[in-house]
Amino acid sequence: MLYLSKFPFKTQKTAPKTSDNKSTSILLQAWFIRQVMAWVYTYTTLWLKVLKKIEQIVREEMNNYWAFETLMPSLSPREVWEKTGRWNSIDVMFHVPAANNKEYALNSTHEEIITPLLWEFIKSYKDLPICAYQIQNKFRNEKRAKSWLLRWREFIMKDAYSFHADNEEFMQYYEWMKQVYMNVFTKLWIAKDIYIAQADWWTFTEKYSHEFQIKLDIWEDVIFLDPKSKECFNKEVTPCTIPSPNISDDKLLERQDIEAIWIIWVEALTKAFWVAAEKSTKTMMFETDENKFIVASVRWDYDINTLKLQKIIWCKSLRLASIDKVKEMTSAEIGYAWIYNLPDNIELYIDDSAMWLTNFETWTNKTWYHSINVNFWRDLPIPERFYDFKEAKVWDKNPKTWEVYEVFKASEVGNIFPLETKFSSAFNVTFLDENNKSKTPLMWCYGIWVSRLMWVTAEYFLDEVWIAWPEQIAPFKYYFVIIWEENIDKWLKLSNILNTNSDDVIIDDRTNVWFGQKMSDAELIWIPNIIIISPKTLEKGWYEIKKRWSKENELVQFNF
């Protein structure tokens, strides 16, 4: 029981203004948090109780599906990260200089710790699947806090890691884990706004790489949802087709090559020559990690999504080609390299947004010159195939169903990603299959952003003046408003009668605040059941209970 008379509990009359959002203001007002520095808060007892309840929900659901809980260290030796080549490649990982000229990682993830640990338990296919998890602090050396709650340098995560004999065995496990995640979100009353979005990953099948996104105005991601098929994508991997048919002219006009000194930007160009934006193209030159030279072009009003383009080319990274490289390959200055007039041997990718263009504009691979009224077939060959590597936009359609996407903002609260054999191979983890043959197990990882979930839930249940906590994670279940001190014996008895865990009870026995203040505090911190024991009702042997969610007010007979 938390006796308020003994605590420095001090709510504020109004929500303080902060650079953060509304729910943060209310959390400050209601004594849940206190600021340490920008984006860094200390949790008071109330906030900590919400956190522990969310942790417990996650723990119970994970345990139900045979994941076993562990606790790994936050510091780890540089050597294990060098083994997988990730010491320098995880750019958000803190490197901590230590005594004796050592360096530790302040772990932002734990594959390098869990893999050699589980190795011991994986001897035979009978030992698989196996899944271990922990609920622990993670650290990330972020350049900036990207949005108020999503990119902190220190946060609590549930991270799980599983090993599997093959994809079939994994697929069943995946369904279990999806169930675990949805059970957690159901208990937090947020399941109806959770979307399972396909995310970017290199995987045997796109089906098993997912982000769990909550639709919310505190956002980091943009989600594209097909309202019929319910297919759901993170913007960065959304396949899309343009909304309206292209404007194809009836008649092909004569091509003109025009000298246009100093007009470099398409905006200026379209203005100068009255070319419609949909009648122009945007072309970029890239080099791959294997130094292959690539030219890619989309309709002018789209952007190139390099992640999608990478998957088409099947390369690990793309960088803009250098000025020299462009000149060498196209014999034009960098601003004038465009799809028309390209040398034959160049690899050219054209997005399907440009498929039906007629009489369109393009630079012409000749410095200062561009062309209008260019046409496929007549002026440049029709490509064997048009691709989809444009960045999806509002009103775009799902190419599979031709449905217009619903587009909304969202925050990631969980994910499931394949790690394939990257870590099993690095640490030589093998098992014997049914035929006694040595095989490398497949690995998956599963994250739930526990502390982010706490902030997201606050924002999700934000009312005008308070945060209406779901029953399961409200910091306390009962708030006893005590008006008479002489009541003490009776309400202590009452709290026993309610048969609730005493950890779930706040007793407002403050003598220096009035009844009205106690009621408004109870409402502000939003305890779902407020029990009022007033002199009048007490005489008659009644107590009053105010249930927040059902909005019921009841007078209940004491039974002593």
Added chain:
Amino acid sequence: MLYLSKFPFKTQKTAPKTSDNKSTSILLQAWFIRQVMAWVYTYTTLWLKVLKKIEQIVREEMNNYWAFETLMPSLSPREVWEKTGRWNSIDVMFHVPAANNKEYALNSTHEEIITPLLWEFIKSYKDLPICAYQIQNKFRNEKRAKSWLLRWREFIMKDAYSFHADNEEFMQYYEWMKQVYMNVFTKLWIAKDIYIAQADWWTFTEKYSHEFQIKLDIWEDVIFLDPKSKECFNKEVTPCTIPSPNISDDKLLERQDIEAIWIIWVEALTKAFWVAAEKSTKTMMFETDENKFIVASVRWDYDINTLKLQKIIWCKSLRLASIDKVKEMTSAEIGYAWIYNLPDNIELYIDDSAMWLTNFETWTNKTWYHSINVNFWRDLPIPERFYDFKEAKVWDKNPKTWEVYEVFKASEVGNIFPLETKFSSAFNVTFLDENNKSKTPLMWCYGIWVSRLMWVTAEYFLDEVWIAWPEQIAPFKYYFVIIWEENIDKWLKLSNILNTNSDDVIIDDRTNVWFGQKMSDAELIWIPNIIIISPKTLEKGWYEIKKRWSKENELVQFNF
């Protein structure tokens, strides 16, 4: 419930050899821990459950005495540490380079975080005392792991901080906190071997600076206990007097100055001239932080305890004087500077171990020369006062009671230290006293080494072949040994009848191990109640319960 068939639970037949101690071997054997690197372990489910139970005991006891729980960040900005001048003075604190040329502290302690936080709640004397705590990871950049479990780079601590109006008010609070600590140790069944030892601290009174030490062979500290007065000291601050009266000769012999080229070490000297060790002195020259030159001398068989000496001189630090300084002050080479023949103006401190010396040996402040048969009064002045700055040894006595100390090894598991106004002043924390005058509150801090307590408890309850867990922190309360799979319904019902939290039940439903293995696993991980359901007893409607601590074996009737 933990179903063993679903977990990678694998005990080992014998305890593996490790560089660590016996209990670690058993923890490895019994699937509690797995090693990540030297002195760094991952906790499996079993060990984590012990940890969480200890945390909960600490939490409940702290809450009972109105301390409120918080959670502070692990990273903090350099600026708050610069405010108190501790950025560079805490030598074990990790400094973490971060993006944008920032540096964070990876907190080894939290005074700099909690003080500005609690500031808000301290307006008037009515708001005091106030105490906040957290249970959290601490990080320390230790040069070496001093002993297997005591000096880790990463560990879990309960750290509490309180503010007080004055010493009187604090003294009552101190008694409460001592009670909290002893309640925790009582619940862990270790209270009878906990000693409250006076520790080193700069404080208004030595009474309120204590370490809670557990008598144990896994040790870091040596404790001196007065068996009658029960006064208890950490060796580093033990006041002491020599055990036997000094050998005072009847007759003063004639002093001799002897040239003793190349004899520098007292050992060689005592051998060469047949001087008894108790007839010789050991002298050292120091400079204080204010560059004062100090000469200190003890009887040869004692060492100088610089902490004790510092308190006598009342200086913050002592360093050995340089060769040049010694020569300048004593006009002798460094090896020959000794108490005899010193210039008059030198500050000389003589320990009381040398008080009754007659005909003793000393160097003579003349290179190559020393003297034997030196005597106070005749050869050098009797000092106005003899001090106590010797390092305590076995057989030494308490100077107050003249009782011979009991001496034993111990590990610190908790502490209470005064911080006076160091942090309140640095952060300008003030309050209004009863006369409406602004005052600076006094601050105390309170540590419980939570994760160390866990390892210490394992060692403390170490039997020959297992660790016999106290009921309250055993990882689980019941271990169901299932022999028939057909029993499932019945034992599930049984676990309900026991009315225990299902989190406290292990079900050994493994089908690939025999009964004997299940029993020996149950015994090895030491679950206090083993419940065996065998076909025979089941038929008769009985189950068998084996209680570890009481060593009772009972057959109990099922009641379905």
